[in-house]
Amino acid sequence: GQNIDQPTEMTATEGAIVQINCTYQTSGFNGLFWYQQHAGEAPTFLSYNVLDGLEEKGRFSSFLSRSKGYSYLLLKELQMKDSASYLCAVGDNTDKLIFGTGTRLQVFP
Amino acid sequence: DTGVSQNPRHKITKRGQNVTFRCDPISEHNRLYWYRQTLGQGPEFLTYFQNEAQLEKSRLLSDRFSAERPKGSFSTLEIQRTEQGDSAMYLCASSLVPDYEQYFGPGTRLTVT
Numbered sequence: 001g002q003n004i005d006q007p008t009e010m011t012a013t014e015g016a017i018v019q020i021n022c023t024y025q026t027s028g029f030n031g032l033f034w035y036q037q038h039a040g041e042a043p044t045f046l047s048y049n050v051l052d053g054l055e056e057k058g059r060f061s062s063f064l065s066r067s068k069g070y071s072y073l074l075l076k077e078l079q080m081k082d083s084a085s086y087l088c089a090v091g092d093n094t095d096k097l098i099f100g101t102g103t104r105l106q107v108f109p
Numbered sequence: 110d111t112g113v114s115q116n117p118r119h120k121i122t123k124r125g126q127n128v129t130f131r132c133d134p135i136s137e138h139n140r141l142y143w144y145r146q147t148l149g150q151g152p153e154f155l156t157y158f159q160n161e162a163q164l165e166k167s168r169l170l171s172d173r174f175s176a177e178r179p180k181g182s183f184s185t186l187e188i189q190r191t192e193q194g195d196s197a198m199y200l201c202a203s204s205l206v207p208d209y210e211q212y213f214g215p216g217t218r219l220t221v222t
Contacts, residue, residue, distance in 0.1 A: 097142075
């Protein structure tokens with residue numbers, strides 16, 4: 001079966017660091033994606049990991065451990081505009097995306 | 110590059126009516142995906158095309174749903190005899206093989222009354 005788990009909600013303070021975890025069990029694996037989605041808007045691509053390790057892109061970093069079926073998204077120097085849902089998704093062996101339910105992050109001043 | 114566009118953005122229909130949505134992918138993108146998203150959930154895969162060929166359909170896609178991509182450019186998704194459970198955001202995404210990144214459109218929000 002296909003299962004992707006991530007926390008439903010998280011809160012953090014402006015300027016802080018937050019880590020959003022994602023665990024997955026899927027029948028195929030062609031990479032782990034993180035998308036950001038503001039309310040009422042389309043998901044926008046943040047990161048892609050296909051090999052183990054950390055990928056850094058500005059304030060955002062993403063980590064993958066394929067043996068553990070685990071990824072995290074790290075957001076540094078949080079800003080109010082980072083309040084959004086963060087979607088963890090696995091690309092399966094036909095390249096479609098299998099999404100988790102998303103983590104709603106609220107950033108407070 | 111104008112991004113992925115979808116029309117209409119909102120559709121309200123009565124149960125039993127047919128609806129059709131359109132997606133225009135980023136030009137030259139050869140893959141086009143349809144997803145459905147309900148409130149508080151992540152998008153769920155419905156179907157995808159490579160050029161004009163429909164390569165996979167989800168088991169979620171009942172016989173009331175049909176999708177086409179006749180010339181390998183825009184795509185349409187039709188829902189026949191709509192039910193209240195069809196109320197959702199329908200998202201389209203496109204990509205260019207071998208790149209994995211999928212670019213999403215703004216979605217069509219369907220409300221079935």
